[in-house]
Amino acid sequence: MFSQYFGHYLLNKGLINAEQLKHALELQKTTYVKFGVIAVDEGLLTSAQVEEIHEKQKQQDKRFGEIAVELGLLTNEQVDYMLSAQKKNHLFLAQAIVDQNYMTMDAFTNALNEYKQLYSLSDEKFEAIKNGDIDAIVGSLLHMNQPEKEGYAQYLSLFVKNVIRFIDDQVYVEEHSLTGSVKADWLVSQGITGEKPLWTAIAADELVFLEIASVFAEEELTVVNELAQASVSEFLNLHNGIFLVNMSNKGIELNMKPQRVDEASAVSLLEDNGLCVTIHTSKGDFQLILTHLPELIAISNEQRENQVV
Numbered sequence: 001m002f003s004q005y006f007g008h009y010l011l012n013k014g015l016i017n018a019e020q021l022k023h024a025l026e027l028q029k030t031t032y033v034k035f036g037v038i039a040v041d042e043g044l045l046t047s048a049q050v051e052e053i054h055e056k057q058k059q060q061d062k063r064f065g066e067i068a069v070e071l072g073l074l075t076n077e078q079v080d081y082m083l084s085a086q087k088k089n090h091l092f093l094a095q096a097i098v099d100q101n102y103m104t105m106d107a108f109t110n111a112l113n114e115y116k117q118l119y120s121l122s123d124e125k126f127e128a129i130k131n132g133d134i135d136a137i138v139g140s141l142l143h144m145n146q147p148e149k150e151g152y153a154q155y156l157s158l159f160v161k162n163v164i165r166f167i168d169d170q171v172y173v174e175e176h177s178l179t180g181s182v183k184a185d186w187l188v189s190q191g192i193t194g195e196k197p198l199w200t201a202i203a204a205d206e207l208v209f210l211e212i213a214s215v216f217a218e219e220e221l222t223v224v225n226e227l228a229q230a231s232v233s234e235f236l237n238l239h240n241g242i243f244l245v246n247m248s249n250k251g252i253e254l255n256m257k258p259q260r261v262d263e264a265s266a267v268s269l270l271e272d273n274g275l276c277v278t279i280h281t282s283k284g285d286f287q288l289i290l291t292h293l294p295e296l297i298a299i300s301n302e303q304r305e306n307q308v309v
Helices: 002-012 018-027 033-041 047-057 064-072 076-083 090-101 106-119 123-130 134-141 148-164 206-217 226-249
Strands: 171-176 181-193 198-204 252-254 258-268 275-281 282-292 297-300 305-307
Touching: 002 018, 002 090, 002 106, 002 171, 018 090, 033 064, 033 076, 033 090, 033 106, 033 226, 047 064, 047 076, 047 106, 064 076, 090 106, 123 134, 134 148, 134 171, 148 171, 148 226, 148 275, 148 282, 171 206, 181 206, 181 226, 181 282, 181 297, 198 258, 206 226, 206 282, 226 252, 226 258
Parallel strands: none
Antiparallel strands: 171 275, 181 198, 181 252, 181 258, 198 282, 258 297, 275 282, 297 305
């Protein structure tokens, strides 16, 4: 997940463009992370030293690590450590971007450090994020120094994990303001009642709705019929059921209301007390809307206007 997340950070900072990001994300799936990228990322070598070794490789049929040891730049123990680090998630994106000359390794490393400073991340949390720890990534997304967002972190972390498990493993999450309204071709919502009530909803355009429905139903659906609606509804219900089990294990008992499906709808929150995030996937983008104050949610469409309690 970190590749998608940090890739969009690079995009938003203007360090790469949308086409380059798309290409890099495709390439990283099969990219072999080279020792030079790992060595610079771990602070074991400089970019200049990596280039020196690469030049030697043009002359000798030896591995990167062998030459580095011969030059006295790395120890055998460090080479062994780098071997174990080759599968670190964020480096697949780095290698793809560097190989395509979209950024230099130095520029990529600087961007990682700037990202760390921007979100005030400790070394431990930064390592967790780079290694794809979803809880840590969601925590940085929600700026956990804002207490009003903390109540949504567990739900969102689990939701992302379930999207990866059941829908698509290429996920990037982006927070949006709930000011105004969120419009959708299709809206699936479900209320959770109990000690900590929560209103949850998936809002999507028709094409993305059909993609989600098709994956979860395990068959291709081309129209939003009863099966498509039931499929997306069941995905939300399945996720919420797992969330309730997690909360029960913490001593908090909750219950779920039946799911509800609305077509051509707009969702608005009467007060600024909720969370709206865009879930970017390879299937398309959709919104997840949450609020602990379900009485303040209003759903409107051409046929009716009503308030959800």
